[in-house]
Amino acid sequence: MTERVGIVGVYQTKYEPRKIFDSYPELVFEVSSKVLEENGLTIADMDQVVTNSQDFWDGRTISNRTVSEACGSVLRAESKVAMDGSFAVFYAAMRILSGCYDSCLLVSHCKMSEGSPHLINNAMFDPLYQRILGFDELSTCAMQAKRYLHKYGLTEEQCALVSIKNLHNGKKNPYAHRGREISLGQVMSSRMLANPIKELDAYPPTDGACAMILANEEKTKQWSSTPVWITGMASRLDSFYLGDRDLGEAASLELAAKKAYSMAGISNPRKEIDLVELSEFYSYQELLWLEAMGFCQRGEAGKMTEQGITALAGELPVNPSGGVLSGNPVTVAGAIRVAEAALQLMGRAGDHQVEGAKRALAQGHCGPCGQAQCVLILERGK
């Protein structure tokens, strides 16, 4: 990228299963006001707001209409990205790159506790031919897991290691919905949700919000002593019908990662990237996504996990925050990955800090079995 967009600051709510005392405008207000306050700024310093939410999850048509006051967009420019939060970060950065705006307050929210994941996720499938089959995110991802494990000879135990690692990391993250030490036996004997996905292979439904301040190069340098720069970003959409894809591959992610690497001047991601925050809704996805993004050969991600390479203290820490398995306010997932990657590069990740992190990758996805994929490369700045 010839021009850089900076991340000045991030703020997250504590992620929890049911935030019964906060409406979602209140969550939006909390993160919007705190991110500005923490960085010594006011809403007057922001040229625009990009919000990120889903009408389906909010149970509201035009879900952003209820957060205008909360995010400070009254009589100001605002737009809403109705995809995963990583796409909202992409759009906010793009609007700054256009030169129309210098800065942006980005805020993403979701309260899964107020909706039915099965009903909502069923509504993303073809209304005539697929919904009636009862498809939802879990059942289709189970098919993807089966295909991937079969195609490359990975094991359910290798997937379980991802859950063990991420929940261990989640214990160190004060914002995480959950974090604890679990054993291989516990994962393997946890309740079967949809073969081969078991309860401890799956994300917990979560409520929460995340806000971020983005700015052009000049404002970022003025506002931040620990700027983080977006040096590459790309997204791709795969085909919709699952039968049109080989679910053991992630073509859209592979292409998005390649494009982001070329923008950031990365030729060997395994060597040149210090940490990864990715969106593993289910444990197998961490392995499949890592392979698609070129961190190892096809079918090798299980071994990489066994060898501890992706552990917090490993050569390539993956999801030091605990990842999506430690908390998933679903629309917000990708924005959290970007926020956590930024905190790492600012040196503000606390107990889950990866020492000396200079360059990070954040990934988000949405749609059936990761149809839409977005990859951002972040770098610690000067």
Place this chain on the structure above:
Amino acid sequence: MARRAKRNVAIVATGQTDHRSKRPDVNIVEMINEAVRRCLADAQMTIEEIDAVVIGNMEHFEGIFFTEMWSVDGTGSFLKHGMKVTTGGTTGTSLALAGYYHVASGLFDTVMTIGWEKQSEGETTAGLIFQADPLWERATMSGAIGSFAASATAYMHKYGITEEQAAKVAVKNRKNAFNNPHAHLRMELTVEQVLQSKMLAYPIKMLDMCPTSDGACAMIFASEDKAKKIYQNPAWVVAGVTRHDQPFGGDLEMVMNLRTLRSATEEAYQIAGIKEPLRDLDVAELYEPCTFAELSWYEAAGFCGPGEGGKLMDSGATHMDGELPVNPSGGVLSTNCIGATAMIRVAEAAIQVMGKGGKRQVPNVNRALATGFGGSWWSDVMILSRTP
């Protein structure tokens, strides 16, 4: 405060379906594909030459979550950058602005934006009621007509605007629609017929209100290098401004005296160097969900002073042969496929600037205004020009 983009961006092509109340012959993806193919044909391009696709609609109207995913086969976004932006009624202008930002960022050279709605496959008023707060507002929320009726009454009372003046908007726009091959409603009406049409909610009668339509609209935005190769006289985007708001049930003043439109047009005029909009603009495509709104929003857009919207209508200044023709396409009163509606305003403004208007072409258009309305009384404004 928005600024002009760093890079010049132009609209090089548009494509619309022939909008109807029901399109039982196509499903949603096929309907979208119709607009996409027409847009590509207009540009004489293939889908391979498009870098990115941005799409949007009102999800609760058809009950489809992640429509950008399901529609991939129709939009042609397979293995491309694809994004969904939705902001209610302003979705179409949000998408057009997104197309502008995509190209202006320098990350993409050719971007297709697509807005659509198939209202016959959903229940619009039920969908709209879902926007209201479930505890405080939903019980009294009655979709679009009720709130326009209350604010139109306030507008009539405050400025002495008459139902006859409003009826003239319906006569003008539905007559203009005869010149637009894509328009849904084409009607030769008299003021009397509008006044005698069925009362929906005083003072709004059936013919004062926009229809519900099935349809899609697609546009291609291109960088300066590409634009001139695709079409020699593209429509350059010279200003794009958004204003949001959050009024509650009783905030009627905000609605008719649409403060978001006032604020957005003021900023857009400043960016584009427009001092007297009635004189400096050559055509306007104004998002008018009902007749009273067009009159009131003449005022908010600075075409005349407060309370003078009725008089401006009476003067004929906004007719096809007037000083500033408003809605040569027939406007929203003639076609309303919601996710596409605001984008059609931009597409029709671009058609006028590009000189592709056929029978609805206004002569010598240099600068055109397009507005989007929706959400909770939000406004988007774009100004297009023959020169960058």
